[in-house]
Amino acid sequence: MVDDSILLKLENIKTYFFLPKGLFKTIVLKAVDGVSLEMRKGESLAIVGESGSGKTTLGRTAIKLIEPTEGKIVFDGKDITRLNDEKEMRNFRRSAQIIFQDPFMSLNPYMTIREILEEPLIVHGFSDPKERYEIIVKALVDVKLQPPEEFLLKYPHMLSGGQRQRVGIARAMVLEPKFIVADEPVSMIDASSRAEILYLFKSLQEKYNLTFMYITHDIATAKYFSDNLAVMYLGKIVEYGPSREVIMNPKHPYTSALISAVPDPDPNNRFIYRKVISGEIPSAVNPPSGCRFHTRCPYRFELCDREEPKLEKINFEHKVACHLYTKK
Ligand SMILES: Nc1ncnc2c1ncn2[C@@H]1O[C@H](COP(=O)(O)OP(=O)(O)OP(=O)(O)O)[C@@H](O)[C@H]1O
Numbered sequence: 001m002v003d004d005s006i007l008l009k010l011e012n013i014k015t016y017f018f019l020p021k022g023l024f025k026t027i028v029l030k031a032v033d034g035v036s037l038e039m040r041k042g043e044s045l046a047i048v049g050e051s052g053s054g055k056t057t058l059g060r061t062a063i064k065l066i067e068p069t070e071g072k073i074v075f076d077g078k079d080i081t082r083l084n085d086e087k088e089m090r091n092f093r094r095s096a097q098i099i100f101q102d103p104f105m106s107l108n109p110y111m112t113i114r115e116i117l118e119e120p121l122i123v124h125g126f127s128d129p130k131e132r133y134e135i136i137v138k139a140l141v142d143v144k145l146q147p148p149e150e151f152l153l154k155y156p157h158m159l160s161g162g163q164r165q166r167v168g169i170a171r172a173m174v175l176e177p178k179f180i181v182a183d184e185p186v187s188m189i190d191a192s193s194r195a196e197i198l199y200l201f202k203s204l205q206e207k208y209n210l211t212f213m214y215i216t217h218d219i220a221t222a223k224y225f226s227d228n229l230a231v232m233y234l235g236k237i238v239e240y241g242p243s244r245e246v247i248m249n250p251k252h253p254y255t256s257a258l259i260s261a262v263p264d265p266d267p268n269n270r271f272i273y274r275k276v277i278s279g280e281i282p283s284a285v286n287p288p289s290g291c292r293f294h295t296r297c298p299y300r301f302e303l304c305d306r307e308e309p310k311l312e313k314i315n316f317e318h319k320v321a322c323h324l325y326t327k328k
């Protein structure tokens with residue numbers, strides 16, 4: 001039975017990169033290695049984890065900018081893992097948009113804001129210039145670049161970092177997508193405008209019932225801007241659940257460490273013991289055996305390097321992949 005409240009379903013997605021080594025050898029880098037998840041329509045999901053954990057690769061695979069090596073992607077009830085039909089591919093491209101980390105790199109410096117926003121409309125067959133103009137003006141109002149007429153003829157370099165990212169958001173919005181992946185959308189922006197941009201995402205998401213994947217290093221902001229949270233480590237989800245629940249009551253030692261690494265602004269908490277994991281994330285070419293986190297885990301025991309823990313429900317929607325919770 002098809003559950004029509006679900007927009008995106010990833011089933012055991014594996015995205016590997018095959019890197020040539022010398023003339024005859026290939027190294028396999030397992031950037032995403034068996035991720036399953038579901039996103040409800042209108043849900044926001046934060047993907048958090050250290051650098052190299054596979055967040056970007058997962059986000060790009062979800063919107064098919066990268067083909068998965070294995071697994072299945074179901075979007076709006078339809079298997080889109082391999083789309084050969086050009087029309088279906090175009091429809092999907094319209095429904096699923098990405099917002100990049102660096103708004104300066106992702107906007108063509110030689111195009112005006114109007115041209116930048118018009119381009120996807122032209123590509124997707126909006127032939128009436130008046131209609132295009134109306135859509136562009138509405139998008140600029142939506143992202144609070146007002147009055148819109150003032151921005152239409154400007155070039156990206158004439159805008160602040162925050163304003164440029166608003167253009168990036170408007171460009172994703174003009175096609176009325178159902179699903180948006182935002183990959184570290186505020187990390188290159190001045191700290192003073194970050195919260196504003198995140199609130200803008202939240203308001204657009206609510207207004208248009210968007211389904212929103214928010215990729216970030218910053219687990220603290222995930223609490224405010226996402227319904228659910230998935231913690232990734234070396235290509236796998238190690239903890240998943242409602243954001244507040246995961247942050248207030250983390251189960252996986254890796255999640256606890258990520259939360260502890262966030263400076264606490266409350267001076268009363270200054271002396272609370274902070275568990276900080278040591279060492280770097282291991283290579284995705286040769287991940288550790290058993291639980292991939294065992295080489296850095298302060299709680300490891302003999303089972304951990306032998307057997308890989310499954311992501312299992314511990315209560316309601318809260319899931320964890322850790323032998324501390326599943327051992328008998
Ligand atoms: N196009 C590519 N070719 C080869 N390897 C890649 C490619 N893209 C990513 N990788 C590798 O895949 C792994 C996961 O990378 P990814 O960029 O998805 O991680 P991330 O969690 O987004 O990291 P960051 O927080 O630094 O953005 C890393 O080991 C990375 O080096």
Ligand SMILES: [Mg+2]
Pocket residue numbers: 055056057183
């Ligand atoms: Mg990334």
